[in-house]
Amino acid sequence: MSDAELVLRSTRVITPEGTRAASVAVSGGTITAVLPYDAPVPDGARLEDLGDHVLLPGLVDTHVHVNDPGRTEWEGFWTATRAAAAGGITTLVDMPLNSLPPTTTVAHLRTKQQVAADKAHIDVGFWGGALPDNLKDLRPLHEAGVFGFKAFLSPSGVDEFPHLERDPLARTMAEIASFGGLLIVHAEDPRLLASAPQQPGPRYADFLASRPRDAEDSAIAQLIREAKALDARVHVLHLSSSDALPMIAEARADGVRITVETCPHYLTLTAEEVPDGASEFKCCPPIREAANQDLLWQALADGTIDCVVTDHSPSTADLKTDDFATAWGGISGLQLSLAAVWTEARRRGHGLEDVVRWMSARTAALVGLDGRKGAIAAGHDADFAVLAPDETFTVDPASLQHRNRVTAYAGKTLYGVVKSTWLRGQRIVADGEFTEPKGRLLTRTH
Numbered sequence: 001m002s003d004a005e006l007v008l009r010s011t012r013v014i015t016p017e018g019t020r021a022a023s024v025a026v027s028g029g030t031i032t033a034v035l036p037y038d039a040p041v042p043d044g045a046r047l048e049d050l051g052d053h054v055l056l057p058g059l060v061d062t063h064v065h066v067n068d069p070g071r072t073e074w075e076g077f078w079t080a081t082r083a084a085a086a087g088g089i090t091t092l093v094d095m096p097l098n099s100l101p102p103t104t105t106v107a108h109l110r111t112k113q114q115v116a117a118d119k120a121h122i123d124v125g126f127w128g129g130a131l132p133d134n135l136k137d138l139r140p141l142h143e144a145g146v147f148g149f150k151a152f153l154s155p156s157g158v159d160e161f162p163h164l165e166r167d168p169l170a171r172t173m174a175e176i177a178s179f180g181g182l183l184i185v186h187a188e189d190p191r192l193l194a195s196a197p198q199q200p201g202p203r204y205a206d207f208l209a210s211r212p213r214d215a216e217d218s219a220i221a222q223l224i225r226e227a228k229a230l231d232a233r234v235h236v237l238h239l240s241s242s243d244a245l246p247m248i249a250e251a252r253a254d255g256v257r258i259t260v261e262t263c264p265h266y267l268t269l270t271a272e273e274v275p276d277g278a279s280e281f282k283c284c285p286p287i288r289e290a291a292n293q294d295l296l297w298q299a300l301a302d303g304t305i306d307c308v309v310t311d312h313s314p315s316t317a318d319l320k321t322d323d324f325a326t327a328w329g330g331i332s333g334l335q336l337s338l339a340a341v342w343t344e345a346r347r348r349g350h351g352l353e354d355v356v357r358w359m360s361a362r363t364a365a366l367v368g369l370d371g372r373k374g375a376i377a378a379g380h381d382a383d384f385a386v387l388a389p390d391e392t393f394t395v396d397p398a399s400l401q402h403r404n405r406v407t408a409y410a411g412k413t414l415y416g417v418v419k420s421t422w423l424r425g426q427r428i429v430a431d432g433e434f435t436e437p438k439g440r441l442l443t444r445t446h
Helices: 077-086 106-116 135-143 166-178 190-195 204-210 213-230 242-253 264-268 290-302 334-347 352-366
Strands: 006-015 018-027 030-036 046-049 054-057 059-064 089-094 123-126 149-152 182-186 233-236 257-262 384-394 413-423 426-430
Touching: 006 352, 018 054, 018 352, 054 352, 059 077, 059 334, 059 352, 077 089, 077 334, 077 413, 077 426, 089 334, 089 384, 089 413, 106 123, 106 135, 135 166, 149 166, 166 182, 166 213, 190 213, 213 233, 213 242, 213 257, 242 257, 242 290, 257 352, 264 290, 264 334, 290 352, 334 352, 334 384, 334 413
Parallel strands: 006 046, 006 054, 059 089, 089 123, 149 182, 182 233, 233 257
Antiparallel strands: 006 018, 018 030, 054 384, 384 413, 413 426
């Protein structure tokens, strides 16, 4: 490591081969070597001795609604990427809706990139959107570097992003498969949602009944049928229903190219604990019962669920009314996702290596960034989070970097304090102090 500019040393470095004491050499923003702990530091290199704090690869969050431009009062690239950095996330991929315009044409993508360019504290990539009327735009968006295409099978909640019915879904999937792209899907069956009991008001039980598990299960079954027929690559977003797990496992064993994510709120919060009127807990699909949660954790452990992402979907506080039927549905979780998942993972006997696999390695692989992100290994970007895994903190909404400090985690005591976050070998946040934005805009390269 004679050319190293920086060496980070820790007794606990999480590498693809396991956790060990190591020195990580960095030059030009790239990891050049992972060496024994006591390897000599070359002349001219700066040593950062992290002691017993854990050095882990920066997290890669592939499901974030930044809402910028157009609904910047809901979030925005400046605040979203600061919150992500504070939580140990060094790469995010922005969803194509809730911004105006949505990312459904190359021109709209360029608008989004222009807005993000000087505000990003971490690296940012973009999903494209698949609508009933933009089939012709999908290939140009793919060639412009989006990481894949988001579609809804049920109403999205915003008029400018309509959902795909059965025939448009098949046409869209066939088009995306023709150029080897990835379709990512909000899978709820609109017919089953429409037939479910709709009782407005503050009772969480009524809201839960309005988004039944079988709506997810039916939509996922449809997705599997289409993907199998077309040999298409598909990804199920924010899985909430454990009932869908057996069919997903069966489809994968049958050769269907399907991957699945779930979210921190499904893994750490339960329907039984949601107070009536507390719409900071509202999301779609919904937070379900504790028994359902146990099965999601089991599926993470056995690999049926691939990864964990935030689905950070904020809004202004006034949209979080006490009527679950009309309140905005979305959980804000960027800054807290690592701590929330780690707190529950350790309680269930999982290690930090598992959390890194679910929230960094596999998310990087999902979007084809696994050669650059998601691992502490030579040749990868020097993106790190430094974590004190046994320290706790109590969530104070006022301490969050999110533009709107509405959180379902308020008052919870969580394990895992992020001491600093590094992007390409530069410390971008430490002890609540941020540098100026250093993030880059990412595009799909293969």
